[in-house]
Amino acid sequence: MLQQPALDHAWLQIAVGLSTSMPGELQFQRLVQAICDVLPCDAVALMQLNEGELVPVAAMGLAPEVIGQRFLPAEHPRLQAILQERDPVRFPADAELPDPFDGWLAADRERTADVHSCMGCSLYVDRQLVGVLTLDALAPGRFDDVDDMTVAAFAALAAATLRNVALIRALEHSRAQQQELAQELVRDARRREGELIGNSAPMRKLNEEIETVARTDLAVLITGETGTGKELVARTLHARSRRSEQALVHVNCAALPEQIAESELFGHVKGAFTGAVSNRAGKFELADGGTLFLDEIGELPLNLQAKLLRALQQGEIQRVGSDKLLRVNVRLIAATNRDLEQEVAEGRFRSDLYHRLKVYPIAVPPLREHKADLEILSSYFLDQARTHLGLRQIALHPQALQAMQAYDWPGNVRELEHLLMRASLKATQHKEGRPLILAEHLDLPVADQPAPATSSADNPAQPVAIPSGLNLRDAVDNYQKMLISQALEAQQGNWSATARQLQTDRANLIRLAQRLGLKYS
CATH class of the missing domain: 3.30.450.40 (GAF domain)
Known part of the structure; x- marks a missing residue:
């Protein structure tokens, strides 16, 4: 028994x-x-x-x-x-x-x-x-x-x-798979992050600033015009930081619908609102241990700015619909093309959040301030174009480079990249073998901003008289100033309508106008 x-x-x-x-x-x-x-x-x-x-x-x-x-x-x-x-x-x-x-x-x-x-x-x-x-x-x-x-x-x-x-x-396999996926995403982000290219004094200064702050956990506020490469600076900061093996979570604040912005950042629990059918982690939780990059931070609604400030100050977040506080360890990088000081003065951005973000500010120079890098930047983008188009070689004519040097680049490096890709494609249509980009392939306007799409028959375009002894840059500036002044008068001082008439970005137009000495009001 x-x-x-x-x-x-x-x-x-x-x-x-x-x-x-x-x-x-x-x-x-x-x-x-x-x-x-x-x-x-x-x-x-x-x-x-x-x-x-x-x-x-x-x-x-x-x-x-x-x-x-x-x-x-x-x-x-x-x-x-x-x-x-x-x-x-x-x-x-x-x-x-x-x-x-x-x-x-x-x-x-x-x-x-x-x-x-x-x-x-x-x-x-x-x-x-x-x-x-x-x-x-x-x-x-x-x-x-x-x-x-x-x-x-x-x-x-x-x-x-x-x-x-x-x-x-199964859990161990899933965890290993998730870890491998995370590592692959990190590797892929590094492959795609590009390079900060340029040997000019402004670019050397930018690299020095990045090197100084990268290995700290200080919050960084990156400012600069549209197309200057703010996201690239953020990725470079993360890649050179002690958190480089962890996640870099990118949030485009301008693309966040206000109704769900809080949930996107901080997460929510099941039943917190209509459509919340399960618990969901927010971007802060996903970035725990790594870096959270808030792009276009100036577009964040005021009511959410207060909650973001609390998360940054206390290192605690609260999911929508939950009473539980969660601790997170996140290094914050923010970027904007807005003048946040002016936004604060006009009540559209919280002063305390602005100073919390601006622990270490980095200003990315516009392309017009480091045109000495145009040649090396062009070589880099032409090499990318060569790969995309399946070409063995592609060259840039000296006159094309001169035309680029005379241009003011309101769209900055991004505009240069797109322009060279288009020009490369056009050059391949006219010459077999080794395509050569000519000035005519660039389609660069005489001025930064294109002329109005239509002109009235009662007010035909008049020839522009260029004073003797005036160099090309000054002549371009004068012409731009004239076009903007005429369009602004036609639109009764409305800058948004003026930007639409000139087919350009409002923020870039205002910056250009201020540089040319036109008063913005």
Whole structure:
């Protein structure tokens, strides 16, 4: 008869294994060892059903080579019979069905004896068949005193062990996959981050500023006109920081709908608002341990600015609909093409948030202030164009470079990149072999801003008189000033309407007008 204390101890050992994080192979082996210790068997095998095959995952009392074998139930009638029943199955000693472990029992040193006592039980998890547990012995009648309930209990624990190990392995696989994905995203971001190109004094100063602050955790406010490369500066800061192996999470504040902006930044809990069907982490949580880049920070609504300030000051966030505070460790980088001091003065941006962001300001120079870099920048973008267009070579005519030097670049480096891509494509249409970009391929206007789309028949365009001795740059400035003044007068001082008439960005137009000495009001 089986001793109850021995059974209780065996079940306790198995239960302890289920509650620990020991490797799956060790859990399986401890399970079959516990069964061997209390049941009168010479061999125990735990087999997992995998795509129609039974695979031994642990065994006691069987030849070592059993592990690694594959058993097709159709080729082993006893295993087939066990799989077809939910309750334990016993086979009489004189059963004609061959046992899958005949000649495999370690107790048979000659490995020639057939199994004479055999029983087994199928293993189910949530009504799903996952494997079998088999008991074998050389002597007949060894399991006569073993009741079915005891075997069924061991089978239930075996099934739970299989499920537990499978869940842990799935979680580990998912975690490894997520880690690899995160690392690949970091690598991909680095491949795409580009380079800060230029040897001019303004670009050298910019690189020095980045190098100074990159390895600290200070908040950085990047300012500059549209197209100057503020995002590239942010990515370079992150890549050179101590957080470079962690995530850089990019948020375009201008693209955040005000209704869900708080949820996007701080997350929400299920049921917090209509459409919140599950818990969701915000960008602050995703950036925990890494860097959060808030692009176009000047577009952030005032009501959200206060919550952002609290997150920055206290390092705590609160999901929408939750009372729980979450601690986050985030390095903040913000960027804007707005004049935040003016925004503060006009009440559109919080003064306390502005000073919290402006711990270390970095101003990205417009292209017109480092035109000495035009040649090296052009070489870089032409090489990209060559790759995209499948060309062996592409060259820039000296006159084209001169035209570029005379241009004011209101769209900055981004405008240069797009212009050279278009010019490269045009050059390939006119010359085979080694395309050459001519000044005419650039389609650069005489001035920064194009003339109005239409001109009235009553007010035809007049020829522009250029005073003698005036250089090209001054002539261009005079012409731009005249165009802007005329358009502004036609639009009754409305700068937005003037920008639309001149087909340009309002912020760039205002900056250009101020540089030309036109008063903005």
